[in-house]
Amino acid sequence: MSTEPPLYLRVAEELQARIESGELVPGTRLPSVAEISRQYGGVSNSIASKAYKVLVDEGLVVSRHGAGHYVRSPDTPELLVRRHRRRSEDSPFAEGAAEQGAAGTWRHESTTAQASDVVAARLGITAGAAVMHTSYVYLADERPVQLAESWEPLDLTGQSLIALPEVGPYAGVGVAARMRVLGIDVDDPVERVRARTATRAEAQTLGMTPPGPVLAIERTYYDQATGRAVETADIVMRGDRWVSVYGQRPTG
Known part of the structure; x- marks a missing residue:
């Protein structure tokens, strides 16, 4: 009778050893289930899935639906760093959280609406024009840290596969990646950032008792070819959990 552990446990142990040795650092995206299966001679995908479940249960790996598995840090970072990720194909929030050892997820709700005077001015459209309005609650390791x-x-996106930001083949990616589906190239967004105290509703959603400081960001993306605004958003970030970094240090 063989005493050798099941293959999925051996796979999990080998990945665990690479994580604990520092070869795979926090935030590293791990091989896909299919890649693991190929590495082990074409075994069933269930072997890799069970191996990752072991690592997730042990707190070494985080799993995000549709984006794979990432090495997790021992603890959720107390301070999250926000950077622009214009060319990312993934969600900028999820990618940034993963690099810092946290699992970035979000809740969302999209509805058609009429643009208010303020939204219309920011998008350069007529007040009352049809827009897709999406509300987000972003979570790091299941703790709410950001609202948007x-x-x-809709005259831009309404007849396309990206009309609903979180539904369809392009769900879960950033604005820049979605707009490229329409042949639109956007650069870094224009942002106005200010500090203020959270409203009662914001504090309740973000778990801030009593209401504390937040970073309030008014963000707008523009089509680089035409100058047209293609998306605008109001973002609220917990001031005690975030620092926002702009620009990039030269590599030369």
Whole structure:
């Protein structure tokens, strides 16, 4: 009778050894289930899935639906760093959280609406024009850290596969990646950032008792070819959990 552990446990142990040795650092995206299966001679995908379940249960790995598995840090970072990720194909929030050892997820709700005067001015459209309005609650390791209200003009996106930001083949990616589906190239967004105290509703959603400081960001993305605004959003970030970094240090 063989005393050798099941293959999925051996796979998990080998990945665990690479994580604990520092070869795979926090935030590293791990091989896909299919890649693991190929590495072990074409075994069933269930072997890799069970191996990752072991690592997730042990707190070494985080799993994000549709984006794979990432090495997790021992603890959720107390301070999250926000950077622009214009060319990312993944969600900028999820990618940034993963690099810092946290699992970035979000809740969302999209509805068609009429642009208010303020939203219309920011998008350069007529007040009352149809927009897709999406509300987000972003979580790091299941703890709410950020809110967002986003608006996109439906005369631009309404007949396309990206009309609903979180539904369809392009769900879960950033604005820049979605707009490229329409042949639109955007650069870094224009952002206005200010500090203020959270409203009662914001504090309740973000778990801030009593209401504390937040970073309030008014963000707008523009089509680089035409100058047209393609998306605008109001973002609220917990001031005690975030620092926002702009620009990039030269590599030369």
